[in-house]
Amino acid sequence: MITSHAIEVDDVTVRYGRILALDHASVRVPTGRICALVGMNGSGKSTLFKTIVGSVTPTTGSVTLAGRSPAAARKSGLVGYVPQSEDIDWTFPLSVRDVVMTGRYGHLGFTRRPKRADHDAVDKALARVELTDYADRQIGQLSGGQRKRAFVARGIAQEASILLLDEPFAGVDKRTEATITALLRELADSGVTILVSTHDLQVLPTLADEAILLMRRVVAQGDPTEVITTDNLVRAFGLDPLDRTVQTPGDRQEEAS
Numbered sequence: 141m142i143t144s145h146a147i148e149v150d151d152v153t154v155r156y157g158r159i160l161a162l163d164h165a166s167v168r169v170p171t172g173r174i175c176a177l178v179g180m181n182g183s184g185k186s187t188l189f190k191t192i193v194g195s196v197t198p199t200t201g202s203v204t205l206a207g208r209s210p211a212a213a214r215k216s217g218l219v220g221y222v223p224q225s226e227d228i229d230w231t232f233p234l235s236v237r238d239v240v241m242t243g244r245y246g247h248l249g250f251t252r253r254p255k256r257a258d259h260d261a262v263d264k265a266l267a268r269v270e271l272t273d274y275a276d277r278q279i280g281q282l283s284g285g286q287r288k289r290a291f292v293a294r295g296i297a298q299e300a301s302i303l304l305l306d307e308p309f310a311g312v313d314k315r316t317e318a319t320i321t322a323l324l325r326e327l328a329d330s331g332v333t334i335l336v337s338t339h340d341l342q343v344l345p346t347l348a349d350e351a352i353l354l355m356r357r358v359v360a361q362g363d364p365t366e367v368i369t370t371d372n373l374v375r376a377f378g379l380d381p382l383d384r385t386v387q388t389p390g391d392r393q394e395e396a397s
């Protein structure tokens with residue numbers, strides 16, 4: 141089935157016991173676009189990612205990925221997922237190359253042994269995120285920014301057509317942020333659909349085609365400068381509209397003009 145929206149989240153509610161993490165949230169990400177997911181701590185961003193990959197089951201609603209269920213999409217290697225750093229065991233005895241090779245599992249044949257094409261895909265992905273020289277290090281020995289890049293490389297090696305990144309800019313320096321941003325744009329230009337959560341509002345105009353403001357529900361979705369307005373931030377973050385220390389991307393553009 142061909143769809144113009146690679147990611148369709150329709151009326152999804154998720155509860156953890158008494159905690160309501162997502163409340164009838166609906167999100168649609170067009171194919172080949174970069175969509176930024178913005179919300180305060182606990183607004184349900186990670187839960188939305190986990191629901192999209194099928195590791196959390198919603199109590200209402202449904203998720204469709206390029207016309208398939210999350211389970212079918214995961215099985216076919218359609219979706220690459222870069223989880224939050226806290227969700228990864230960094231002491232696990234895997235090298236950077238091993239981590240990137242896990243992205244090829246969906247491509248491995250019956251023997252599960254990587255072939256030349258798999259090694260080539262891993263080498264290419266490592267080069268693209270500038271981690272060739274770190275390939276044989278244990279993953280936990282990398283810096284925060286390098287770890288993020290290693291997981292982006294895994295998504296590239298996987299040749300996923302949908303890429304989900306949970307806070308890839310958390311704790312990284314400006315250079316790594318720029319490298320990841322440029323890489324995501326290249327991937328989107330080649331047709332990959334990207335959903336990326338971030339706390340950094342200033343990066344949005346460069347990073348994203350669309351933004352989603354989440355507060356258990358979707359407060360707003362659309363062009364970043366139209367979504368990240370002071371009014372919407374008040375609704376999503378409870379910020380004081382008179383607090384001029386809060387800069388929206390729109391403020392920045394006004395200052396520049």
Ligand SMILES: Nc1ncnc2c1ncn2[C@@H]1O[C@H](COP(=O)(O)OP(=O)(O)OP(=O)(O)O)[C@@H](O)[C@H]1O
Binds near residue numbers: 161184185188
């Ligand atoms: N496994 C869990 N069990 C119980 N409650 C959970 C669980 N995971 C998340 N929650 C709760 O669900 C709500 C949404 O959490 P979630 O991690 O999705 O938010 P988030 O927007 O990703 O937050 P952050 O920006 O801090 O990572 C929070 O109140 C959180 O405490």
